[in-house]
Amino acid sequence: MTVVDGPVLALRGVSKSYGAARALVDVDLQVHAHEVVAVIGDNGAGKSTLVGALTGALVPDEGEVLVDGSPVTLSDPSVARGLGIAAVFQDLALCANLDVVENLYLGHEAQRGLLLDEVTMEKHAWELLNQLAARVPSVRVPVAALSGGQRQAVAIARSLLGEPRVIVLDEPTAALGLRQTAEFLTLVERLRERGHGVLLTSHSLADVQAVADRIVVLRLGRTNGEFDAARTSYEELLAAVTGIQR
């Protein structure tokens, strides 16, 4: 991992419109290594557009995306992956009929000659899941048989295969139960310990406060404040999200 003092991934003055609707207006954002940044906002605040701009799913109309301080054009998710930015989407994009190992390596299978190298893949899969302290009964069960939290762990483990420096998680807790959310938050801490920068979006303030170092509030496409998670109250965050003056 290269040692750079500044942010690994940053947005500078980014705007994006869909016709007359302005989804993002002049947004600045930084993600450092060893840091969890949460982006919160109400529905329609621009969270998904922001994730799209960071992961190459869409190109902003104005402003710059910077990786290690140099401007880059993320024209495609594969370009972003190549620059060390991995995305885990809300739908997880797993094939339910394939098992954990098959899903982890889908599209990037290890081979021995012309045949698949199941042993290497299975061993690495266990190592990866153990690092994340993810509890999966077996790596040879179809993903259909796993719980929502376990599926998410598999999706995150998959995003780690390319040794990314930043992991972008879109609404990771939206579909999780209480216990699974707790397990997920532990998992995010593991990612931070491994040295990854993590950016996650959410509209659950409680989850975000539990895990984030910094919280960026989006409101109607604009940044409506940046908070130190340890020193900000729930009420302050709620006020920033909803725009209600106290």
Add this chain to the structure above:
Amino acid sequence: MSESGLVATTWQKLRTGDLGVLPVAVVLVLIGLVFQVLNPHFLSADNLVNLTQQSAATGVIALGVVLTLHVGQIDLSVGAVSGLAAAVVAVGSVQLGWPLWLAVLAALAVGVLVGSIYAALHTRLAVPSFVFTLAGLLVITGLQMRVLGPTGSVNLPFEWWLVRFCQTAFLAPATSWAIVALVVAGYAAGRATDRIRRVRAELPVAPLWEVVARVVALAALLSVVVAYLGTNRGVGAVFALFVGLVALTDLLLRRTRWGRSVRAVGGDAEAARKAGVPVRRVFVSAFVACSTLAALGGVLAVGRLAAANQGSGAGDTNLTAIAAAVIGGTSLFGGRGSAWSALVGILVVQSISTGLTLLNLDQSARLVVTGLVLAVAVTIDALQRRAREA
């Protein structure tokens, strides 16, 4: 594992379809026993040799159907494609005087072409496959009639190699046993290396007795088949070709990157695309492989009958091939199944057909029974899918 635990896991696997073709193989044995009780000629070596020989052509077509079902699509025109291929072989070689090998290649090329057109319609225009293959069924049947011309029927000389290969060529006993020895040795070696590598990698391994039992079971199964068929004419060349194609397809589906993409696309095409699978190419390969295997089935059928006519590939060929794939346990919902389901499925369908014929029941009974078996198979498929999602 306790005994009740083993029963519970087996039941769970049965409910969700994780036992693969094993349950259908058991059904096949039961069908054989029932017909044997009703007519003592059924399990005679002579009848079983006939049965295997009759299964080959439609079995090859069913193997193609397995591939389209794997990607979650269906090809309803496989029978028509096989009929057109048969017509091309017969008319090309007999009436136009092409060398036979050229006529066979032309027939296979027709299969490749039809599959490519289907793939283009599906991947570029997103037309549902059951509609355009139904349209294809009509178009191709029309082309078959046009190719055959006004006489409507063309005979092949019996001494031609294609006819001899499909009718009278049998593996010599020495060849059969050599193949059995090679297959068993290869299987054992593969299992052993896999186990050693897993032990080294500190991964969980199946107990040694299980590995040995599997090798012994395979050796026993193949030996019994070869020895018993050997008391009559032996293993037919065309049946050996069919089984070889099934084994090759099984290897491709389970152990290669292509096979994994096929299963992924059949399970969830959008997720597969996001994971970096070339979804479009996977669809093209499945449709082309299916139509080409259908054409090959037609070539084998023309060899077996030594003739092509307007009835080639018509009527029940289509439905038999599709029914065989589904009865063999390949899911209609995509992403699940096995190449072996083509073999087991066609043997079930052919056994029912032969068995009922031996009982002096006519075509009507055969259609009704096969239809009912297909209905049961589809119901089981749907129930298993529900059990997996629960």
